[in-house]
Amino acid sequence: MDRAAKKELVETLSGVFSETSLVVVGHYSGLKVSEITDLRRQMRAAGASFKVSKNRLTKLALQGTKFEGLAELMKGPTAIAYSADPVAAAKVAVDYAKKNDKFVLKGAVMGGQQLDVEGIKALATLPSLDELRARLLGMIQTPASRIASVLQAPGGQLARVLSAYAKKDEEQAA
Known part of the structure; x- marks a missing residue:
């Protein structure tokens, strides 16, 4: 990799x-390469990315960012x-680490706060952003459907009462 490519990376x-x-x-x-490819595929499906890069270049990229604390973890074959x-990313990484002993979590940073392995596991147990949106939408829709059913109930009751009177009148006329 030449100097320009390194700078671009x-x-x-x-x-x-x-x-x-x-x-x-x-x-x-x-x-194995096939296992890393599988992990990348799982990350992509979850809306995350997985990258293997040179530690020295990653450390340079981390400088001046909120993830600067990760530089100390960049030793050995790191991704x-x-x-x-x-x-x-935490969910997929934790699930993959459970299935494959060769992939070992070292740490993470979320919003400037450094997390250890237990912190990553705790984060992975939380619902994803899409799950939270679905729950919120369900909570918003539930009161609306209850209001609609309450508003429809008196109309339905009135219709049943009128129907009963109509049947009663038909029986008396016959």
């Missing part, structure tokens, strides 16, 4: 770090997972 990573809310660091020693949704 550092700039790209710096841009990623400025747009991201969570970065998870993990060691992937012993993982980063990141996402705008603070839960997505």
